[in-house]
Amino acid sequence: MFKRTKVSAAAVLALSGLGIGLGQAQAQVQLDRVEITGSSIKRIDAEGALPVQVFKREDIERTGATNTVDLLQRLPGIQGGTSEGTSVGGGGAGFAGVSIHNVGETRTLVLLNGRRLTQYGGQSLTGSAAAVDLNTIPIAAIDRVEILTDGASALYGSDAVAGVVNFITKKNSQEGDLTVGASIPQDGGAQEYRVSLTKGFGDVDKDGFNFLISASADKRTKLDGVDRDFSKSGVINFHHNGNRYQAFLGSPRAVPANVADNAGDLINPYFEANGSCAPGNVAVVANGKTACYFDFVRQLEIYPERERQNLMLTGAVKLGNHKLHADLVYSKTKNVGRIAPLAADILIEEGTALHTQYLVPLGITGDAFANWRGADLGKRTDINKSTFASAVVGLEGTLAGWDYKTGVFYSENKYKNDIAGYPGGLALRRELNRGVVDPFVQPGQQTQAGLDALNAIKFSGYWDGGDAKLSGVDLSVSKEIFNLPGGAAGFGAGVQAYNEKFAGKPSLFAQGKLADPVTGRECDPAAVFPSPDACDQRAGDEAAIVPYGADRNVVGVFAEMVLPVTKTLELTAGVRYDDYEKVGNTTNGKLSFRWNAAQGLLLRGSLGTGFKAPTVPQLNASPQPFGVTSAPYSCTTNPDLATVAAQLGVQCRPGNVQYDVIAGGNASLQPEKSEQGTLGIRFEPSTNLSFGADLWHVQVEDAIGQIAEEEAFAKPLVYNTWTSKRDNSTGITFLALNQGNVNLGKEFFTGIDFDIVGRTATPLGRLTTQLLATYMIREDRQLIPDGEYFSAIGNNSPSLGFVSFRWQGRLSALLETGNWKHSAAVNFKSGYKDAELDVELLGPGDTLTGQFATVQRNIGRYFTFDWQSQWNINKWLSVTGGILNVFDRDPPLSLSTSGLNKGQMFGYDDRYYDPRGRTFYANVSLKF
Template sequence: MLAAQETLAQQTSLERVEITGSAIRRVDAETALPVVVIQRADIERSGATSVVDLMQRLPAIQGSTGESASVGGETFGFSGISVHDLGESRTLVLLNGHRMAIFGGQTLTGFAAGFDLNALPIAAIERVEVLTDGASALYGSDAVAGVVNFITKRGTTEGQVSVGYSSPKGGAKETRFSVTKGIGDLDKDGWNILGSYAHDERTLLRSTSRDYASTGRVFFSANGKNYRFQQYSASPIPANVVDDNGNLVNPYLITNGNCPEKTFRVIDGSDDFCGFDFVGELEIFPIRKRDAGFLSFTMNLGAHQAYADLLMSQSKQTSRIAPVPGSIAIPTTSPLFSQYLAPIGITQDTVAFYRLYDLGKRTSSDKADFMDFVAGIKGTVFKNWDYDAFYTHSQSKAASNVSGYPGALAISNLRKSGLLNPFVLAGQQTPAANAAIAAVNYNGYWNGGKSTLDTLNLRGSTELAKLPAGPLALAAGVNYNREKFQSAPSLFAQGLLADPVAGTLCDPNATSGPTQCDQRFGDAAATVPYSADRKNWGVFAELQIPIIKDLEVTLSARHDNYSDFGNTDNGKAAFRWKLSPQALIRGSVGTGFHAPTVPQVAAAPQPFGVTSDKYTCSAGLAAVAAANGAECRPGSQQYDVVAGGNPLLKPETSRQATIGFRVEPASWLSAGADFWWVAVKDVFGTLPEQSVFLDPTAYPGSWTSALDVGTGKRYVAFNAGNLNLGKSYSSGIDFDISSRTKTPFGGLDMKFNATYMLREVAQQVINGPYYSAIGDYGDNVGGVTFRVQGRASAALKTGAFTNTLAMNFKSGYKDATTTVEVLDAAGNVTGTEDVRIDVPWHYTFDWQTQWEMNKTFTFTIGALNLFNRKPPFAVSTGGVNRGQQFGYDDRYYDSRGRTWYVNATARF
């Protein structure tokens, strides 16, 4: 027995099973491809309370979007999975071997264009098979990085009820409940129905509950010096304004000599203003509620078996960030000008950058509904053909409701009416002003989308002949897919309302007056709705050839036809050579492809939020602003982003290879390693904002302009359209060691898994230089790839008790270059300096004790991050798919800290 896959063969006796990555059913489950199998016992011992948490514990998983990304990002609560940091859209997720609809909240740039793991209830999962090699020759598009196949419980009459509670300090507490029951014995009755339901809820976690995440003003030491860095927004309360010299100043600071609460003083060149500490307002882990139900039906029909599965789930997530910032025009004719600005020497019309604090926090309430239905029949025909014919319908629908967002014109009108005063402290607006502010708060549906997938599939396998070295086996199949996507922005998101709260339609041609179109204050939006569909069909064949005894070669090929970009052919060759009962080597070479999503091709150009980082107006930025008939934003601020689909976008194509071995030098020890290599051509993407802002004139096509409807100012904007950027190359080694032995204290089961990244480079433009993110959060990559990730665990079973201790680890990296303030011994600022700090290795330990009281009851208690290790300090602020958290990187580290949990299970 050489690997976890052979456990499947043991469990099913001599039943033929189909392993992820091959369509040929076989008894010997150790295939030519590297497949990691996570059994139900492994899931329970991991302490994971959701599929999202379970997948993030795997060493081969990097670059996945987590739930915390919704803090300041329009993610609709999406959580995905990425194998080897190759991307969620290149990792194919299956349920019981069939495709599912990708997320309905996917964006037009390809973000969240994968499967949302929140849709799957962990209580219904029997095992997970993770293929860490490309499989486009079998599955088609999206399988460039690998395949993750979730296999549900079925065919059992057992019942199980589980309850659980998790309790980190300060928030993010979870309660959960699940029940599963089957009726009907397949062998005796000829049929079985199994149902499962799961519910879980989580409370919020505020940034102020974690000292390392509670403020944007941090002090640290590096390189023998003391530094300070201030992460802020240039829109505070009371407001900053632009003076006659174009500098950003704060009237409250000038009058009182200090900045008010929730702000700190910022001196940046000639700018001297108050920065708002929005970090202290964040809820760094969102509120969540999930419900999922799974129903399966199986009936024996002689040599055939009919089946149908239905999965329905709903995930609700609520995230809150600081009250909305925005710009307000202050003309010289305004009484506010005479009272606050003229006394400090301002003589011209100006703009106030203001935080509408009295409106309350911005809230996004996201809901994702998922449904997947499959019906089919499988069995044996013509004596030795195993076949499976099935139809699937799958859909994902995402919707976001918001509050705390007024219209920009509504706020401008409040200023003109004399009710709103942006120059007083929080809580000092008049009662009439507070009532007026509350009256313009938009509280309702904002945006969403729906993705559907319908498929027809027929596949089969057989042994063609008995050769001296073994059976010659063939698998073949055909499929037809229809994919649809419909974006569904609200009228407010489309910029088609004159009064967002009342729902009054506007006149798009009006430039003033009560029918002028309003847009969201501080975050302009004129989203263009669109819909599109795609059809494709494919045919594949796979041939398993025994060359000599214990050496077999597998050849596979696939042809696909897409309605929107034509034909593609891909192939794969793999070998498996069992050198002895204790040793095996295996390898593969193949090609793959990844089709662009429907939105990446068909979406119309439109506003797409703001940059992830703040930028000052360099000479180059001023030049491109002037070329676009616009101007820079004063001070250091975020800039508007515009994006759209690209009908000329070509599919990504890939080449990949693996070579590996497995050895079992003793009956109690098994080990293996697999080298993998992936090359991708015509990589989808948008130019990294950091690169474009670093050298604005080098990217003339990356700029446009956006009008601020509240002030009438036209500012330069970043044009982040979809492009084929060039090539990427990735390679690494996946290791695993496992052992089972008896000790005087009981049976000891130990496992070690790790991934070592050898290479990861990518171009940002065709024929351009290559950049690497391995251990290096460079200025041009927007993130980091960890050189090493791993997990080691030891489980000791003593009688009715099983005690498990696990260590999770990941290597350190160089943080992004950041300009910080240098402090002298007295704490005074002496200048600025660009620094890159070293983020150290990070280790956490998990502990669990499971008590099998009897055949009916099991009680589990444990702690994740047992020693309460804090995320390592990082001073970088930008990055791809990052939330607004600061002081650590929420994409890579969990802010929940030590989490005690308890689970109780009853079987019946």
């Protein structure tokens, strides 16, 4: 299915799939020279010194992937990219990225037809999502995907530390294709419907021109967490080491609300009056007092609703030995993530009606905090809208014996985030003080006046956004310049110059400049509550977001040479100079070799260096509120956290709750510097069997990132990651986590990519099988310079907040018989140690015992099986049907509550496993 090759299908056939025995193949057939990802020199070699995986159109279709996001997530060498599930309370903003070998999506360079694209307009100031959004790449227009798994390309940029993913669109095609399809999970939810149309006109070689249009659209419905057993509740009973336990992930911000008594302990007035918690809440006892925690997991939509439309236009005109071409890509994506209603800490002031009615009978004096869930406001909703446009005008051909390619390129990604279900914090405080809104009643039991008040202050509309732009020019040339014993030496050189620009565009409400967010009335910065002119902010996670904008120019110059020293040994040397405005300049090189050691045996390797500059927001964004922590934390159970709060002169938040996060740019950030190398073997004992393995290594100095929240809260006195934030609703300054950009230290990554391909004729037809796998040998990261190393291989490390799978693989088989093609695939991931969690021991009948333990479960190996059949009825019409996850394997139980790029889901880890279950799909294609 996956061919490690570097040329067109014609070259693959001519060279028996691997290109061993090149001289004989060249003597038998004349091959066109083509440019391959990883080199600027046009060549006819089928297998080069650098490891490149090619995923062709037919391979894409056989995976059952309906978009580039799903496609790349099926590759064993891809780990650590942002998934769509992150949009469910994880701040993903609708973005989906790709990371090679878990080295990082910001270190993985994504190209379209060999050229850079702008980063995501919704990227965060910490660098999250500072990469190309895969939703913008139209899969219907893709002819093949080339993945260079060796980093720091001299051709494309020294910032490609992890490698390069190059999407190649259809060119010079006259084919017409109309495809309609649907994907339907067996258990409901996440239903997808799609249509695409592609048509080409003219042949560049025969007619002197070609024009191609490709348009596609798809729509997917939401998937509610309650529709799957593994995600339906924050209460999970499970077995571990012979005992029965209960894990619970809930929020003290409940409905009806909890309140802090005079001793600072949480109690629930509804529980005190009724002897039980209201539906949707779970009783939690601490210090002999009972609070009710809200089961917010039941409210989650674990697979976001999504709509996409893509359009690609490409044209080419032949001008003698030259070709003028233009490409235009336009895409729109809408992603809707919904989570539980507003969670807010509100101040119940002494003397108000609410205080008198509910708190005085409980002996609570003075102002008190109530932890409330605004159920009558409806779910909090993020509507993430992204518009992407890319245009390229280029000229290529041969001039004075030189192959050349030059072009002007521009791309832009505009991001817009609309929200719903949020009131202003001061507006809510006014209604509470008036006694109109009652936080101590169940959902649906507000008075009509209370409902009217909530509806009047509930905001829906534009919240935040961003605009990322990339514009530039490039020129590259190559030529065979002299002869060596092994053949002609090739020389290539080029220059790229581009401008990166980013602007953060928060609304006036997000900036904290409105007195009335609903009407848009601006505030008086000098006014204070209870003045109606005081500046209001969003309730629950107030954030005065600071708008900012910056840009920079980047110039890169490169050169490389291919030296066929002998008939069997070839050396390649490349060097690149980059100058990043306001960051600095750098020179990096790469050396590689390819040695045909014997008939059917190829050895290859490379060494190189890289350089990754901080993003524009990472350098320039002002410090500002950045949401809340993924998990709740408590000063009561963590004395060191209370010590930090006392040192800063601020308060801890009462109870076990989420904390505010502050983040910002850092003008003192140093660029990341890397070294990487590969060593590979290709062995083909016959034309029906081939084997390949590539050992790769990447090491990074001055890695840019943030201290994981779990590590910061576990060791609050170790890391200087603390600050304060004034709560707009209460006027109190609380402890907050500072997750601004810093240089953490060193990182090391080592692994092996394997592939084995076998081909044989059977009585039923030709059978092709392939095993692709990646084995992680080492992954070590420092969180502070010269500090301790942490590894996530086989371990959901709380210090890092994610998992690296020791093994990932895909075993596939394709049977071609007559007009039918049948394919099957097994996808597998190795097991790992889950995050630790405090759980309660259960007694007979699953009764709670009040005894707690800290457990860390072992998550086992995970396998899924896919099937597809394609019937080519005639040369015009084909029907494809398949099943993903044939045996309906649920994701394994995970007790992880937080982590890098994780949504709010509990019971399974949304970053690594698909929640849809057994999914049926079908496509009907009409060729014309």
